[in-house]
Amino acid sequence: MTRVLVLGGTADARALAERLAARGLAVTLSLAGRTAAPRLPDGCAVRSGGFGGAAGLADWLRADGTGVLVDATHPFARRISANAAAAGAAAAVPLVVLDRPPWAAVDGDRWTRVATMAEAAAALGATPRRVFLAVGRQEAGAFRAAPQHRYLVRSVEPVATGDLPPTATTILARGPFAEVDERRLLIDHAIEVVVAKNSGGAATDGMIAAARALGLPAVLVDRAAVAGALASVGEAEAAVLHCAALAKRVV
Numbered sequence: 200m201t202r203v204l205v206l207g208g209t210a211d212a213r214a215l216a217e218r219l220a221a222r223g224l225a226v227t228l229s230l231a232g233r234t235a236a237p238r239l240p241d242g243c244a245v246r247s248g249g250f251g252g253a254a255g256l257a258d259w260l261r262a263d264g265t266g267v268l269v270d271a272t273h274p275f276a277r278r279i280s281a282n283a284a285a286a287g288a289a290a291a292v293p294l295v296v297l298d299r300p301p302w303a304a305v306d307g308d309r310w311t312r313v314a315t316m317a318e319a320a321a322a323l324g325a326t327p328r329r330v331f332l333a334v335g336r337q338e339a340g341a342f343r344a345a346p347q348h349r350y351l352v353r354s355v356e357p358v359a360t361g362d363l364p365p366t367a368t369t370i371l372a373r374g375p376f377a378e379v380d381e382r383r384l385l386i387d388h389a390i391e392v393v394v395a396k397n398s399g400g401a402a403t404d405g406m407i408a409a410a411r412a413l414g415l416p417a418v419l420v421d422r423a424a425v426a427g428a429l430a431s432v433g434e435a436e437a438a439v440l441h442c443a444a445l446a447k448r449v450v
């Protein structure tokens with residue numbers, strides 16, 4: 200039975216791991232271990248914590264006898280993706296990359312697109328505004344450079360106080376979030392501008408749709424596209440099954 204390691208931390212990774220396990224593959228889902236109570240997949244082994252860089256991941260693949268490596272990590276998790284590419288090559292394990300396409304602006308969107316969190320903080324301007332910040336706890340610190348604004352910060356895990364801008368209210372919640380609830384949140388907190396990562400997929404689309412519906416501006420942080428990546432769970436599943444079938448023929 201082909202062994203598959205899925206590097207996860209996303210809803211897509213969990214869904215893909217479950218689908219591959221249901222197809223009879225021996226799947227291990229790997230999590231970084233940052234979330235206290237992650238949602239776990241059915242029918243798969245789960246491991247947690249870093250591998251010790253690309254070399255550590257390559258060692259893990261060899262020891263496990265992994266037949267296919269899948270990078271289904273979040274598009275902003277760049278280090279683990281670079282490690283996956285290097286480790287797959289070093290251990291001669293085929294790599295399948297799932298990278299959902301970014302959201303595209305539609306008529307009525309008032310988006311400012313930037314490349315970094317620092318640019319996003321600067322794009323908020325000099326005039327104090329009420330800002331909804333949905334960039335994850337590791338990135339909130341960049342907005343300390345724009346302390347004139349009042350922030351509503353939403354994250355899955357608590358943000359360390361030292362990483363928060365001086366005037367910040369925090370909410371702990373895990374998506375997906377429905378547009379109707381997001382609209383209520385924006386109205387209740389009199390939000391004037393939304394800042395989000397352009398992560399793509401459905402998970403935070405509710406907030407983008409709510410900003411659109413209310414005519415609010417949004418600052419979206421872009422990420423680089425990954426060459427050769429597959430855009431959906433279904434395509435990634437087919438690619439893994441193809442690799443597994445090829446591996447069987449070679450053996």
Ligand SMILES: NC(=O)c1ccc[n+]([C@@H]2O[C@H](COP(=O)([O-])OP(=O)(O)OC[C@H]3O[C@@H](n4cnc5c(N)ncnc54)[C@H](OP(=O)(O)O)[C@@H]3O)[C@@H](O)[C@H]2O)c1
Pocket residue numbers: 206207208209229230231233247248249250251252253255256271272273275276277278279280282334335396
């Ligand atoms: N960045 C985001 O916006 C975001 C959003 C939602 C979910 N996530 C998920 O949260 C995790 C951490 O994100 P990040 O941005 O901190 O990643 P990162 O900067 O790319 O990775 C930092 C280190 O964490 C370890 N790591 C990351 N993902 C791992 C995984 N799936 N399994 C085992 N080790 C992993 C690796 O340690 P070693 O070098 O020791 O192996 C990696 O070098 C990822 O799994 C990602 O899918 C990230």
